[in-house]
Amino acid sequence: MSTPWSGIVDSGSLVEPVEASRRLGTSPAFELFPAVDVLGGQAVQLVQGVDGSQKVFGDPLAAARQWQAQGARWLHLVDLDAAFGRESNADVIAAIVAGVDLDVEVTGGIRDDETLARALATGCRRVNIGTAAVERPDWCAAAIAAHGDRIAIALDVRGTRLAARGWTSEGGELDEALERLDAAGAARYVVTDVGSDGMMRGPNLDLLRHVCGRTNAPVVASGGVATLDDLRALRELADEGVEGAIIGTALYVGGFTLAEALAVVAG
Ligand code: AMZ
Numbered sequence: 001m002s003t004p005w006s007g008i009v010d011s012g013s014l015v016e017p018v019e020a021s022r023r024l025g026t027s028p029a030f031e032l033f034p035a036v037d038v039l040g041g042q043a044v045q046l047v048q049g050v051d052g053s054q055k056v057f058g059d060p061l062a063a064a065r066q067w068q069a070q071g072a073r074w075l076h077l078v079d080l081d082a083a084f085g086r087e088s089n090a091d092v093i094a095a096i097v098a099g100v101d102l103d104v105e106v107t108g109g110i111r112d113d114e115t116l117a118r119a120l121a122t123g124c125r126r127v128n129i130g131t132a133a134v135e136r137p138d139w140c141a142a143a144i145a146a147h148g149d150r151i152a153i154a155l156d157v158r159g160t161r162l163a164a165r166g167w168t169s170e171g172g173e174l175d176e177a178l179e180r181l182d183a184a185g186a187a188r189y190v191v192t193d194v195g196s197d198g199m200m201r202g203p204n205l206d207l208l209r210h211v212c213g214r215t216n217a218p219v220v221a222s223g224g225v226a227t228l229d230d231l232r233a234l235r236e237l238a239d240e241g242v243e244g245a246i247i248g249t250a251l252y253v254g255g256f257t258l259a260e261a262l263a264v265v266a267g
Contacts, residue, residue, distance in 0.1 A: 030235045030265040031244030033076040033105065033220065034067035034251055034258055036060045036096065038089045040081065045249045047198040049156075049167040051084060057252050060092060064100050067251070070258040074125075075102045076222075076246045082109020083130070084166035090118060097122040105190075107154055111136065116143060120150065128190050130154035131164040133181060134171035141184035149187035152220070157207055158194045167194050178214050188218045190246070196224030198249050203230055205237065212241035222246040228256050228264045235265050 036043050043063040044054035057063055064075055077096055082088035088109050097104045106119045107128035119127045126149065133140045133153050144151050155174060156163045162171030171177070178189075191211050193204035203224040211219055218241055221234050225247050234245045245265075251258055 029243075030238055031074055031220075032072070032231075032258070032261055032265060033074045033244055033246040034072050035076040035078065035246050035248040036064050036067075037078040037080050037248065038092055038096075041089060041092055043252075044080065045198055045252050046080070049163075049194055049197055051166065053198070055249075055252070061096050061099050063252075064096050064102070067258055068100050068102055071262050072102055072258060074244075075100060075104045077104050077106050077124070079106075079108035080166070082115070083107075084168070085109070088115075093119075094122045097124050105152065107190075112139070120147070126150045126152055128152045128154040130156055131171070134162055134164050134177055137180060137184075140181070144181075144184050144186055151186070152188045152190050153181050153186045154190045154192065155211065156192045156194055163194050174211075175214060178211065182215050182217065186217055188220065188243070189215065190220040190222055192222040192246075193224060197222070199224055200226035200249055200253075200255070202226055203234060203245070205233060208234075208237055208242055209240060212237065216241070218243040220244045220246060222248075226250050226255055228260060231261055231264050 037045060038060045039054055043057040043060040047053040067075060077093060079089045079093050093106060103125035105126050105128055106122060106124040110116050110119050110127050110129050111132040129140055129151060156167055157174055160174055162174055162177055164171035191208060193207050196204050201224055203221055208219060208221050221242050225245060231245060234242055247261060
């Protein structure tokens with residue numbers, strides 16, 4: 001079957017290690033995180049996170065393997081049903097982590113000890129916590145203390161405020177949460193501009209600069225990437241603290257291939 005994301009190309013690693021880049025005085029490495037968002041067992045992409053807006057792209061394990069074949073090092077793997085507070089795709093998520101040879105970032109619905117333990121037990125490299133970071137700050141701080149950089153914080157931003165529970169409820173002011181999470185020792189933030197997500201209109205660079213200006217922790221950018229120029233613009237923010245970018249819809253609708261994207265951020 002031919003899919004928009006089926007172009008197989010050079011799978012060599014194109015991203016140099018941070019240490020090497022420091023030694024050589026070149027720009028820091030910039031990671032790309034192809035996204036696999038799972039809803040009802042299928043790979044989907046939503047528009048601004050709205051339930052029901054999805055385009056469906058079939059078997060999520062096949063999608064993940066395509067990104068691996070195109071040279072990915074990382075996978076951003078979202079359980080959207082769990083994020084919406086419904087029955088989760090836990091088995092599908094575990095099978096994907098087991099079925100690829102990638103560093104996987106698992107997210108969606110990780111809100112208590114049980115869901116955290118289950119996500120970590122998949123063997124993923126790290127998990128992202130969103131809703132619980134705003135609704136259960138003490139639990140989140142304990143998770144950070146226990147698991148260090150296996151925990152990243154998902155900051156899903158609408159205007160100056162955070163969105164929670166599948167972006168259907170309010171999570172308070174971004175700046176206040178950042179201050180609290182920094183104090184708790186959060187290792188990194190994955191910053192999604194909800195209004196840009198799935199829109200293919202470019203990332204919210206001002207938001208990323210704002211967050212980078214308020215924390216020393218690295219930031220992964222999410223939402224809005226549509227073109228290779230968008231990736232060039234994000235890479236320009238590496239010195240300010242943006243260490244990588246999540247790419248979703250653009251990869252699925254054939255805006256560019258992951259291999260092209262990797263070449264752009266490596267150059
Ligand atoms: O698209 C959405 N409506 C959506 C989405 N992509 N809602 C949540 N999420 C993602 C966040 C984060 O990665 O970007 O789910 C994770 C947060 O889940 P939780 O259950 O911790 O809030």
